[in-house]
Amino acid sequence: MKTRRRGLRLALSAAALLASGAAGILLVLVRPHGPLPGAASTVGTAIDLWDRFVAAHIGADGRVAYAGACADPRLEGALAAFASAADVAAQDAAAVQAFRIDAYNAWTVRAVCRNLPFRSLRDRPWEWRLRRIPVARERTTLHALEARIRHAPPVDPRIHFALNCASESCPVLRPEAYRGEVLEAQLAHQEAVFLADRARNPGPDGEGRVGLSSIFLWYAADFALMSVPGPPFDEHPPGEAVALRLLHRHGDEGLRRALMRPGLTVDYVPYDWSLNEARAR
Numbered sequence: 356m357k358t359r360r361r362g363l364r365l366a367l368s369a370a371a372l373l374a375s376g377a378a379g380i381l382l383v384l385v386r387p388h389g390p391l392p393g394a395a396s397t398v399g400t401a402i403d404l405w406d407r408f409v410a411a412h413i414g415a416d417g418r419v420a421y422a423g424a425c426a427d428p429r430l431e432g433a434l435a436a437f438a439s440a441a442d443v444a445a446q447d448a449a450a451v452q453a454f455r456i457d458a459y460n461a462w463t464v465r466a467v468c469r470n471l472p473f474r475s476l477r478d479r480p481w482e483w484r485l486r487r488i489p490v491a492r493e494r495t496t497l498h499a500l501e502a503r504i505r506h507a508p509p510v511d512p513r514i515h516f517a518l519n520c521a522s523e524s525c526p527v528l529r530p531e532a533y534r535g536e537v538l539e540a541q542l543a544h545q546e547a548v549f550l551a552d553r554a555r556n557p558g559p560d561g562e563g564r565v566g567l568s569s570i571f572l573w574y575a576a577d578f579a580l581m582s583v584p585g586p587p588f589d590e591h592p593p594g595e596a597v598a599l600r601l602l603h604r605h606g607d608e609g610l611r612r613a614l615m616r617p618g619l620t621v622d623y624v625p626y627d628w629s630l631n632e633a634r635a636r
Contacts, residue, residue, distance in 0.1 A: 395441035395492070398454045404433035405457050406532035417519075417527020420633040425468035433461055438489035448507070450535030455490070455504045456517050457532050462488045462497060467521050467630065475628040476521050505577060512577040512597075515570050516545035523627040524555060524568065550605035557624060558602060559613035564620045571598035572623045586615065595621055 412424035424430060437458040443451055466482040476482055487494040495503075504514055516526045517533060526549045533541055549568070550556055557566030571578060575594025585600035599621070603614050 396436040396439040397442050398440050398446055398450060401433060401436035401440050402454065402457055402532045402534060404429060404436050405461050408433050408461075409528065409530050409532065413528050413530040414633050415530075417529075418631050418633040419464065419467075419521075419528065421464075421467060421471060421630075424464060425471065430461070430464065430468070434465055437461055438492070440491050443491045447535060448509070449538045452504065452507055452511075452514070453533035453535045453538045455500060455507075456514065458490045459497065459500050459504065460517075460519050460528060462490075462500075463519060463521050466497070473630070475630060477628040505574075510577070510580055511542065512574065512581045513542040513546050515574055515577065516549045517542060519631070521631055523629050523631055524624070525631065526555075526570075527552075528631075546601065547605055550601050555624070556602060558606065558610050559616070559619070561613065563616055563618055564622050565599070565602070565614065566622050566624050567595075567598050567602070569623045569626045571595065588619075591619075591621065 408424070408427060408429045411429070412420050412427065414420065437454075440454070443454060446454065463476075465488075466476060466479070466486070470476070470479050470482070473479070482497065484496055484498045487496060488500070489495075490500060501518060504518065517529075519525045519528045526545060529541065529545070555568045559565045571594065575592065577594070578597040579593035581597050583597050583600040583604065585603045588596035588599045591599060599614060599619075603611050606614070
């Protein structure tokens with residue numbers, strides 16, 4: 356009798372969630388954890404499928420044509436392959452990191468498709484911390500997957516230039532998949548693109564202030580671990596000093612001179628969380 360009453364209470368709670376429009380949260384709560392059954396895929400298959408998908412739907416500016424992307428069955432094919440990849444343990448560190456970055460970006464696109472139309476994924480916090488997603492035959496969350504990518508040895512803060520949160524201020528999505536054999540070159544390119552982008556990193560204003568992406572503030576502890584040659588910027592905290600050296604590395608001669616002005620003050624640019632959707636022409 357107690358079991359039946361408990362079942363009734365759970366059923367009523369589920370109905371209440373559905374009635375309140377919280378169907379996404381309900382799916383998170385009832386979806387099982389642990390290893391996934393079913394046929395296995397491979398890391399290579401998943402990355403190849405994702406590569407073909409992003410090549411078709413990501414523009415030169417890194418924005419996503421979601422209308423076509425969300426209707427493309429290749430997205431579900433790539434996600435299924437990311438979910439069922441069974442050979443991750445056999446890969447080297449770079450291949451595993453590339454696979455996880457691609458899986459994170461793919462599931463983020465899926466989160467957008469699940470919620471359209473809307474302004475920002477920031478308004479759907481359960482997509483990051485609650486919703487279970489299958490990756491490499493295990494269930495995780497986007498938040499947990501990001502943490503795993505961030506802390507995978509050897510720690511490389513440049514992954515913050517590769518992960519995309521489907522927002523305007525995020526680093527742009529690449530129109531190709533990340534791959535272990537070229538991951539170093541891809542991250543170096545993402546770094547250069549992000550630091551040269553004056554919408555995301557405005558740089559010196561000529562009056563002693565310099566604009567930097569809020570990513571450098573939120574993940575200052577990560578960037579403090581990064582070795583970057585250049586001026587010491589000793590008057591700044593370690594993570595901020597690294598960000599300034601990165602800006603110095605990728606700036607022109609005028610920007611570099613401006614960065615050497617004494618008493619430089621850093622302003623972190625307010626983050627634009629609006630959707631990184633391709634704009635109508």
